[in-house]
Amino acid sequence: MKIAVAKYPIGAPRRFDDFAEKQSLWLREAASAGANIAVLPEYLSLELGAIFEAPIRDDLHASLAAIQRYRGAWLALYSALSQETGMRIVAGTFLLDTGNGRYRNRADLFSPEGGAVWQDKLQLTGFEKKTGVIDGGDALKVFDFDGVRAGIAICYDIEFPLPVRAQCEAGAHLLLVPSCTDTLAGATRVRVGCLARALENRSFVAKAVTTGAAEWSPALDINTGEAAVYAPMDVGFPVDGILVASNEGAGWSYADIDVAQLDGSRAQAQVANDRDWRGQLAPQLLQATVERCS
Numbered sequence: 001m002k003i004a005v006a007k008y009p010i011g012a013p014r015r016f017d018d019f020a021e022k023q024s025l026w027l028r029e030a031a032s033a034g035a036n037i038a039v040l041p042e043y044l045s046l047e048l049g050a051i052f053e054a055p056i057r058d059d060l061h062a063s064l065a066a067i068q069r070y071r072g073a074w075l076a077l078y079s080a081l082s083q084e085t086g087m088r089i090v091a092g093t094f095l096l097d098t099g100n101g102r103y104r105n106r107a108d109l110f111s112p113e114g115g116a117v118w119q120d121k122l123q124l125t126g127f128e129k130k131t132g133v134i135d136g137g138d139a140l141k142v143f144d145f146d147g148v149r150a151g152i153a154i155c156y157d158i159e160f161p162l163p164v165r166a167q168c169e170a171g172a173h174l175l176l177v178p179s180c181t182d183t184l185a186g187a188t189r190v191r192v193g194c195l196a197r198a199l200e201n202r203s204f205v206a207k208a209v210t211t212g213a214a215e216w217s218p219a220l221d222i223n224t225g226e227a228a229v230y231a232p233m234d235v236g237f238p239v240d241g242i243l244v245a246s247n248e249g250a251g252w253s254y255a256d257i258d259v260a261q262l263d264g265s266r267a268q269a270q271v272a273n274d275r276d277w278r279g280q281l282a283p284q285l286l287q288a289t290v291e292r293c294s
Helices: 016-032 043-049 060-085 126-131 154-161 161-169 184-201 259-268 274-283
Strands: 001-011 037-039 089-090 094-099 102-110 118-120 142-147 148-152 174-180 204-213 226-228 242-245 250-255
Touching: 001 226, 016 043, 016 242, 016 250, 037 126, 037 174, 037 226, 043 060, 043 274, 060 094, 060 102, 060 118, 089 126, 089 226, 094 274, 102 174, 126 226, 154 161, 154 184, 161 174, 161 184, 184 204, 184 226, 184 274, 226 250, 242 250, 250 274
Parallel strands: 001 037, 001 204, 037 089, 148 174, 174 204
Antiparallel strands: 001 250, 089 102, 094 102, 102 118, 142 148, 204 226, 226 242
């Protein structure tokens, strides 16, 4: 299976049709490279904020409310592109109004058969908490397709071991990570989280990022980080766990993953973090004792 992860440049579309044309160009490029699944970045829907005049565009709360009118067109666009290209598409995330002016950060996964599933972001960053209108999700899922079971962990979620572990214990071998960070520290946290989850769970992790400056946006003004696909740091895989990583420019990065190879490599593995996980949960290890050293 070939995975495409985007280092996606935030633009300033004037109409939804402009946004749709950009998505078509990007996703057709990934399909022409032979990708089976394409991952776009977190907060992708906020690029639609550029469509509106300054009083809405410059106000995050007003932008969140305004982009809801494009939710139906968004779903139709990515469903059509998935069917056209034959790829599964993680369409970044859409800040979805769930009622009473509350929003959830939702990643939709589209299939070439016309279906779609979703995962909401569970943990909120400081920025999201400060908005006062974004809620964390309350459901954790995994998805089956093409002989693979996958989970979605949106940006900050990949920094939390236990929900991701639950996805992997439910059979996920692949974690899809749409992300958006505005500082090098934030990008590092997500990168380290991806590597840690790949190590702990003996899984593949595919991360998409935003790039470039969008001074018009109260949320996407600065974007950092590199797109990458990670693997366990063990026999049969790169010693640094990096199957592929983007360079300075925007674009797609591609990696081939083989779940059968991943499973088969366990017999030669130097360590067994995934199988040794429960050892750390022994009752006597769940609380440290305090001793005085004097």
